[in-house]
Amino acid sequence: MTKAEHNPILDALWDQVNLDDFKEEIKALARYATKYEQIKLMKKLIDGFPPKHEAYQELKSQIDKAVEDSEK
Template sequence: MTKAEHNKILEDLWDQVNLNDFKVEIILMSHLVTKDHQLQLMEDLLMRVPYKSPDHGRLTALVEKAVADSKKGR
């Protein structure tokens, strides 16, 4: 099987399980991806943080700084 086939199986499995049960594994996997993928993941996750959350502003500032720093380093 190819990596693409594995990815499809994983996507189907993720759709069926409670991701909270895999929080540690997901966090560890996010540490292994490239910096660009980490930034994309941060932006995707930030879009899911409720705007009314007390942490929204702080997290927005951190993600914006991470993205800006990455663009400077290119």
């Protein structure tokens, strides 16, 4: 099977399993993603992060800087 053929299988699995069980694997895969994919992931993660959390502003600021730097 090709990598492209693996994608729909993985998509179906992601929809069915608790991703918390795979946190370390997901983090490892994210390290190998392109810079732009990492930024997209960070933006999606911060969108789901509670704005009242004490770490929100610092993380949001770091993500905004990463986005700004990537646009240079």
